Amino acid sequence: MARIRFKNLKIENINNSSGIFSGDNLQVKWKSYVQQSSGYGELQGNFNKVDKVKSVVVKRESK
Numbered sequence: 001m002a003r004i005r006f007k008n009l010k011i012e013n014i015n016n017s018s019g020i021f022s023g024d025n026l027q028v029k030w031k032s033y034v035q036q037s038s039g040y041g042e043l044q045g046n047f048n049k050v051d052k053v054k055s056v057v058v059k060r061e062s063k
Contacts, residue, residue, distance in 0.1 A: 011020065016034040019027065040055045 016032060019030070021027070040053060043050060
């Protein structure tokens with residue numbers, strides 16, 4: 001018998017190939033193919049300021 005209880009569940013982000021698992025798990029045929037290019041990155045925190053940013057992303061062929 002399945003028993004599911006949620007007292008407090010908070011999910012901040014769902015991104016490419018996200019999953020929520022609990023306990024012993026076996027994800028059959030779980031695959032993800034993602035290419036992400038970021039020339040700047042990520043800014044975190046409060047009251048941040050970014051000024052005059054220039055970024056370049058160079059895509060290189062994989063061998």
